[in-house]
Amino acid sequence: MCGIHGLVQLDGRPVEPELLSRMGRVTSHRGPDDEGLHVDGNAGIAMRRLSIIDLAGGHQPLSNADNTLWLVCNGEIYNYRELRTELQAKGYHFKTGSDSEVLLHLYDAEGDAFVHRLNGMFDFALWDARRRRLLIGRDRLGVKPLYVLQDGTRLAFATEAKALLELPGVSAELDRSAVAGYLHLGYVAAPGCIFKGIRKLPPATLLSVENGQVREWRWWRLSARMNHQLNEAQWIDRVRQQMETSVRMQMVSDVPIGAFLSGGVDSSAVVGFMARHTPHPVRTYSIGFEGGAAEQLYNELPYARQVATLFGTQHREIVVRPDVVGLLPKLLWHMDEPVSDTAFITTYLVSEFARQDVKVILSGVGGDELFGGYRRYLGGHYAAKFHRLPAFARRLAVAAAQRLPSDRHSGALNMLRLAKGFIASADMSADLRYRSYLQVMARDDVAQLLLQPDPAQEDALDRAFSAAGQEDELNRMFAVDAETQLPDDLLMLTDKMSMAVSLECRVPLLDQDLVDLAAAMPSPIKVRNGQLKSVMKTALSDLLPKDILHRAKRGFGTPMGAWLKRELAPLLRQLLAPEVLAQRGLFRPEAVARLMADHEANRIDGTDALTALMNLEIWSRVYLDRLEPAAVASDLKRHLA
Numbered sequence: 001m002c003g004i005h006g007l008v009q010l011d012g013r014p015v016e017p018e019l020l021s022r023m024g025r026v027t028s029h030r031g032p033d034d035e036g037l038h039v040d041g042n043a044g045i046a047m048r049r050l051s052i053i054d055l056a057g058g059h060q061p062l063s064n065a066d067n068t069l070w071l072v073c074n075g076e077i078y079n080y081r082e083l084r085t086e087l088q089a090k091g092y093h094f095k096t097g098s099d100s101e102v103l104l105h106l107y108d109a110e111g112d113a114f115v116h117r118l119n120g121m122f123d124f125a126l127w128d129a130r131r132r133r134l135l136i137g138r139d140r141l142g143v144k145p146l147y148v149l150q151d152g153t154r155l156a157f158a159t160e161a162k163a164l165l166e167l168p169g170v171s172a173e174l175d176r177s178a179v180a181g182y183l184h185l186g187y188v189a190a191p192g193c194i195f196k197g198i199r200k201l202p203p204a205t206l207l208s209v210e211n212g213q214v215r216e217w218r219w220w221r222l223s224a225r226m227n228h229q230l231n232e233a234q235w236i237d238r239v240r241q242q243m244e245t246s247v248r249m250q251m252v253s254d255v256p257i258g259a260f261l262s263g264g265v266d267s268s269a270v271v272g273f274m275a276r277h278t279p280h281p282v283r284t285y286s287i288g289f290e291g292g293a294a295e296q297l298y299n300e301l302p303y304a305r306q307v308a309t310l311f312g313t314q315h316r317e318i319v320v321r322p323d324v325v326g327l328l329p330k331l332l333w334h335m336d337e338p339v340s341d342t343a344f345i346t347t348y349l350v351s352e353f354a355r356q357d358v359k360v361i362l363s364g365v366g367g368d369e370l371f372g373g374y375r376r377y378l379g380g381h382y383a384a385k386f387h388r389l390p391a392f393a394r395r396l397a398v399a400a401a402q403r404l405p406s407d408r409h410s411g412a413l414n415m416l417r418l419a420k421g422f423i424a425s426a427d428m429s430a431d432l433r434y435r436s437y438l439q440v441m442a443r444d445d446v447a448q449l450l451l452q453p454d455p456a457q458e459d460a461l462d463r464a465f466s467a468a469g470q471e472d473e474l475n476r477m478f479a480v481d482a483e484t485q486l487p488d489d490l491l492m493l494t495d496k497m498s499m500a501v502s503l504e505c506r507v508p509l510l511d512q513d514l515v516d517l518a519a520a521m522p523s524p525i526k527v528r529n530g531q532l533k534s535v536m537k538t539a540l541s542d543l544l545p546k547d548i549l550h551r552a553k554r555g556f557g558t559p560m561g562a563w564l565k566r567e568l569a570p571l572l573r574q575l576l577a578p579e580v581l582a583q584r585g586l587f588r589p590e591a592v593a594r595l596m597a598d599h600e601a602n603r604i605d606g607t608d609a610l611t612a613l614m615n616l617e618i619w620s621r622v623y624l625d626r627l628e629p630a631a632v633a634s635d636l637k638r639h640l641a
Helices: 017-025 080-089 101-117 176-185 232-249 265-276 293-297 301-311 324-335 343-354 367-371 375-386 391-401 411-424 430-438 443-449 460-468 473-483 485-499 512-519 534-539 560-565 569-575 578-584 589-600 607-624 629-640
Strands: 002-009 034-040 043-049 069-077 120-128 133-138 147-150 154-158 198-200 205-210 213-218 257-260 283-289 314-320 360-362 504-506
Touching (some): 002 069, 002 133, 080 101, 101 133, 301 314, 324 343, 324 485, 324 629, 343 485, 443 589, 473 485, 473 512, 560 589, 569 589, 569 607, 578 607
Parallel strands (some): 283 314, 360 504
Antiparallel strands (some): 034 043, 069 120, 120 133, 147 154
16 A cells, blocks of 8 residues: 556656656655655656555565566556466566455556456556556555646656646645536546646556557446346345455455444444454444534444454553644645535544554445445335325425435434435436436536636536446446445545555455445345345345344434534635635625525535635635645634634
């Protein structure tokens, strides 16, 4: 696990090694253990290393026997032992015990098709000196991020965008065309980026530079082919076996390893399978919040303790009342791009806590996407029930729903919020209904907010739906998730926040074989009679108790909406004041004021929209105004005082 970066001068000028070192210094948190670079004329690749496997011998860049191939790789290859044995039988000699070295010899043996053989989370850069060719790429689901900058004279890449800002002539400028999509979804979807002139390499994509020509292509997509040959019992057996295999494979490490434990189904399953495959107690880490009723809704510590006791883990927990004002500038610097999902705060805090003991952590991220764990996956189910009502009853329900109060941080008001959303979307197409559940702000509302509305007619969700090709509604949504929210929100924040404290986070529920299995599973198997994760819960019934399997779902975020009405209200008013908005020149102050007032009065739940606006302003002060995160935090605290 590390951060990689590099550069090809398309005009033939030599690469300066000091420039690569400077790019590495700004991302030293990703790799505090080691650094390395290789320069060959107009090309250079480099890395910062967090040592996990082959601690002494895994220095990068790695090279083949005659030093004609050079590699830097970020991530882990879980099937490297099998690949190594196969390659050795073909006569390849290995210099190290590193998992990454298999990429060099696989490329030599199979060319660009070698990526299809890899089971892992990775981004890599491979320099082929024989062909004067650079090849970079990302894993199937985009667990590891990769940014690209390309102008008339050079192509540069880096695991974090901030490394590209170290290049001569590159400065942090806002890409205004990305703002509308950011407000709509709460993140900037690939290939877009909040920085002008920088883009994300999409998941499962390769890019080559050879003879001055840049070529980019997709090497994998989620299969749309369904398997209708298996009965439910067979699916249950396959899910149980593959989940256990995936967890076992991802436990390989030469350093201490642990697991995040929320007490939800996904993290509990990961911990349960880990306990079966280690002679020592699994180290588990949980987080809770101090405070009132809103904070208690996000406090899952009792469930985590129950699971920890069940599996005899070495359990530690932290109860926090985070200094959000002090944290946000630093965390948004680490994120590179603003997000509205407050799980990035929680992920950072629990990662920082776990890093006291371990270098590697396993997470349950991905189980909800694979096996139908989100409420939005029930939209079609409830829409069908709604349409069984008489027409007059439906009209009354729609009219009444528009007047319902909304507040996700109150149990009763949160139920009304969900009911309001389901009713409002009942007459929509499946694609639009999905969008309505997922969006932070409706596209029309975003247009009202922007001083210069975005004229684009197509966005990331439109492109993802066009590529999904699924007749099965649930699996169609899964395919869209895998193209958008999963890599560009959940996996992005998981990577950035864990690596901010030099912690490698693995996601065994997104193992490629488990993903392929879930993609082929018909939706009536995944979600049966309105029960989310039906097949997964049945598969885990001999591992986890019923009260864990069937308890109410709670996201891994913060009670931000309640904080914005209470202790963070002065911060919100200061960051979104009319004079601040006027100076930034992006939003209509009167529209922002209405949004704040509607959230305060519970007419809407504006948590995500207001968080998106607040985080964008803090991000702007850090990156656009070029202020140190600590200085931004001090300034905000001074104003609040």
